[in-house]
Amino acid sequence: MRSRFAYLIVLAFLFSHEVDAAFRHEWRVLPLTSFMPEDAGRETFVWLHVPLFAGLLLGGERRALRAIVALFSIAHVGLHWIYRNHPANEFNTLSSWLLILGAGLSGAVYLLLARRDAAAHARPS
Numbered sequence: 739m740r741s742r743f744a745y746l747i748v749l750a751f752l753f754s755h756e757v758d759a760a761f762r763h764e765w766r767v768l769p770l771t772s773f774m775p776e777d778a779g780r781e782t783f784v785w786l787h788v789p790l791f792a793g794l795l796l797g798g799e800r801r802a803l804r805a806i807v808a809l810f811s812i813a814h815v816g817l818h819w820i821y822r823n824h825p826a827n828e829f830n831t832l833s834s835w836l837l838i839l840g841a842g843l844s845g846a847v848y849l850l851l852a853r854r855d856a857a858a859h860a861r862p863s
Contacts, residue, residue: 741851745804748811748848749794751841756787758834766826805852811845814838 765771765783774782797803818838821827829835 741804741848741855744844744848744851745798745808747844748808748841749798751837751844752794752807752811752814753791755834755837755841758829758837760784762828762834763826764829767821767824772826801852805849808845808848808852811841815842 760780760783763780765774765779766776768783771779771782794803794807815838818829818835822829829838
C-alpha cells in the first residue's frame with residue numbers, strides 16, 4: 739500500500755512539472771511541437787495533456803501502467819538533462835529542477851516499494 743502513495747507522489751510531481759512546463763514554453767523544445775507556429779505549438783501542447791492526464795488518472799490502479807509511468811519519470815530526468823542546452827529551454831530554475839528530480843526520485847521509490855509489495859504478496863502465509 740505504500741507503493742500506491744508513492745505513485746500518487748509521482749503523479750503530483752509530474753502534474754506540477756507540466757504546469758511549470760506550460761509556463762516555461764516547453765512546446766518550443768519538444769520535437770513534436772517545436773516546428774509549429776507559437777500559438778499552434780502552445781495549443782497542441784496543452785490539449786495533448788487532456789488525454790494524457792485522463793489516461794493516467796483512469797488507469798491508476800493498473801500496476802503495469804504505474805511501472806511505465808515510474809520508469810518514464812526516471813527517464814524524463816535524463817531527457818531534461820539532454821535538452822538542458824537547447825536554445826529554447828527555460829527549465830533553468832531550482833524550482834523547475836526540483837519538480838523534475840522529484841518525479842524521478844519518487845518514480846524510483848515507487849518501483850522499489852512496488853517490488854517489495856509484490857514479493858510480500860508472493861510469500862505463502
